[in-house]
Amino acid sequence: MKLRIGHGYDTHRLEAGEGVHLGGVFIPCAYRVIAHSDGDAIIHALCDALLGAIAGGDIGKLFPDSDPQFKGIDSRKLLEEVMRRVRAAGYAVVNADVSLIAQAPRVSAHTEAMREQLAAGLGVDVGCVNVKATTNEGMDAIGHKQGLAAHAVVLLQGA
Numbered sequence: 091m092k093l094r095i096g097h098g099y100d101t102h103r104l105e106a107g108e109g110v111h112l113g114g115v116f117i118p119c120a121y122r123v124i125a126h127s128d129g130d131a132i133i134h135a136l137c138d139a140l141l142g143a144i145a146g147g148d149i150g151k152l153f154p155d156s157d158p159q160f161k162g163i164d165s166r167k168l169l170e171e172v173m174r175r176v177r178a179a180g181y182a183v184v185n186a187d188v189s190l191i192a193q194a195p196r197v198s199a200h201t202e203a204m205r206e207q208l209a210a211g212l213g214v215d216v217g218c219v220n221v222k223a224t225t226n227e228g229m230d231a232i233g234h235k236q237g238l239a240a241h242a243v244v245l246l247q248g249a
């Protein structure tokens with residue numbers, strides 16, 4: 091069996107606003123993400139993990155933030171294109187694991203909805219996707235609610 095593993099990381103700054111997109115879910119809160127797209131750091135990390143696993147570069151190369159067609163884009167669309175490339179490379183997702191590091195917003199009420207969104211995007215059962223979240227214990231820029239970050243790991247197998 092052909093197996094491939096990939097890791098992705100993304101971070102975005104926060105500013106005052108009315109909510110953030112994370113894991114394909116809009117979370118109302120007192121912040122917004124500063125980004126060219128909808129700023130969904132979880133999906134961006136996941137896309138980079140998938141691209142890493144197929145040696146496919148990174149989302150910065152695929153979807154440059156200088157390109158107006160990606161302005162404000164729903165990151166689920168980026169995941170769709172990345173999954174098209176994963177399938178074209180001959181792979182399917184086995185499982186995905188995501189860690190969000192954010193002092194704000196608090197996302198525990200939304201992680202199940204995120205799992206469902208991500209599982210749909212990845213073409214797997216929801217039991218194959220995990221979303222974890224931690225604060226940064228008040229330390230550093232993330233701890234001061236100036237930004238948030240996400241890590242993702244995926245395993246692929248030859249389809």
Ligand code: MG
Pocket residue numbers: 100101102125129130131134
């Ligand atoms: Mg990003």
